[in-house]
Amino acid sequence: MSSAIEASVDKLDSVQFLRAIAATAVVVQHVPLFRNGAWGVDIFFVISGFIMALVTAKSKRHFFTKRVIRVVPLYWLGTFGVFGVALLLPSLLDNTTADLTGLIKSLLFIPYQKGEYVQPLLFLGWTLNFEMFFYVLFALSMAISHRHRLLICSLVLIVLVLLGQWMKFDSVILDFYSSEILAEFAFGMGCYTLYARTAGWRASGPTIGVRVVLVLISVTCIASMPFNETFATTLGRSIYWGIPATLCFLAMVHGLAGLRLPWGMVLLGDASYSLYLFHPYVMKVFNKVFHVFDTSGLLAYLIAALAIGLCYLVAISIYRLVELPMTRRLRVIFLDRHRVGKLPPELPVERSELRGE
Template sequence: MGEAKSSYASTETLYSVQYLRAAAALAVVYYHVSALSQETWGLDPERIDHVGAAGVDLFFVISGFVMAMIVGRPGAFDGREFWIRRIARVVPAYWVITFAVFALAWFMPHLFNSTTADLSTLMTSLSFLALDHGDGNTTPLLVVGWTLNYEIFFYAIVALTAGLFGDRRLHGASLLIISLVALGLWVRPEDPSLAFYTDPILLEFVFGILIYRTWSRTRQLHHGLALAMFLSGTVLLVLQWERPVGDLRMLFWGVPAAAVLYGALGTLTFRSPLLARLGEWSYALYLTHVFVITLYIKHIISAVTTIELPWQVHYLIMTIFTVAGAAAYHMVVEAPLSRWTLRSLRRPQPALKQTVRPTTGPAE
């Protein structure tokens, strides 16, 4: 999720954004480790690390920040290049995983609880559309892909307002998102798709836009203020580690995530090749981690009952395995497919040959 460092030159020095991507992806990993452990072994459901899911909220805030940075560059806004970069970054790696899930659900349905190899669900998943499957469910085949449906929707709003209306500051995009959320709070739509596209979680993209507008004025934050924002956001999240937030997600997780990003821009200015690389792998980690965790918890550990290990060791092992799997997926699948897609979409289209017809007279 989010734009890779190599995809936009103006953010190559923003190591803090890369570090936060790594942290956000790992937080989601730990949430799914906790939730799947509870599901498999019947542990106390109150002890699930719910706030690990706030890694998604941090991703959304970062996405708003990055899109504001990209659209705010000097020069004319190139809508075609904008979409080429978004498609190359997001689509190929996601489609590969989605087709893999569909194939597994088709040939080995016993591996899944509710996922089925349904062609209509496959098409909506590949289209990044949150459409009702008929049972009130809008979740794509790859469950974590619901966040990408929001990402693509946000990109469409940015492209619309910046491309058609010259909204380079994304004021129009922010106003449109706020209007959608206000409409949802007023109407309370029962249709799952309408509820999805008017959910208050959309405001987290606006948070990121506001952070960029504030940060871009000087790009120099007072260290004490930045540190206070970073620590306060982190503490607010840690204090509610095992507390599900429900409808108040944007408030309880989105606002602290915004504070973490704002503070990180002024505090996490050091250079760490390892953390930067983890940030580069964050999208692959987000797409693949559920498979690695499921394999470890439901099959490996469940089969080896003679070995007792502290939970910290299990977390360490799964961290290593998920990161290793993400690195492999990034290098073997994600990065090559992204480069190939960029080249293919940027390839000049052959000019149409003009056909000259003989005329029969002035009247024609």
């Protein structure tokens, strides 16, 4: 069995599990009691590089259309929602205003300065600016050579990162798109290259002992990441968070290869995009209603757990009621117009695009 076919039949529940961990880390980052989980973004970027390589292993058909359908509608929906709140109920937001220019730049994934940070109206959308940029580069790389798409795209990303290290750009856009975090997409593509070459090993079934060791390595990498920011003064983000995220990913997808994980883990991974985009606003409303995040002691931890649980519940609801039906409908309209009302037949791994990437 070829590596491409093997890749297609592996259900990769482990990737959904890692998405759930990454999204939860970002949620924890926005809980005042903790403020340590920004590293979840780095896991997301490694996953993204891997998935883009995986889903194009056999075909580049409709690549960019699928990416737009997967990412843009929910993000635009959230962006218009935040703009509406800023326009009608500005007291509910801290630093966001109903700025029409900012709205247009946010919708078009154009980075711009908003106060102290470079971020769009839906403030966590800054990562989507990187994602869309990566998709454009990946699509161009495939247009040049499908066979060498990973090498071409990785080289471009590394060159941009090096330019960002060597030069200081006055332009917000040039400075943003030469950030070293771009290297993590290349790390993810490197993960796919190794993953494709271990198809035979995975098909033969790793022993329980090997699986346990690999999962422990992955867990150790995750456990180290909250402390790795102490190296920020000497190492770049792609090193102190990107490398552990890469090792964590490789160990987990090989340690859990071919295994079905509990449905709750997979469901939370499925809903990770909704969780990522909307959890700050759930927490904001939660705190404005109950005024709880200033509580101290044991009660603070209990309230933090309740807030995180509420974010999970809202995210799963948005995923089930909005994100998934909307994505399916748009795929039918734009990818399979002759089978209106039916989800196009796809390989199992392509269905994972609906679930999480």
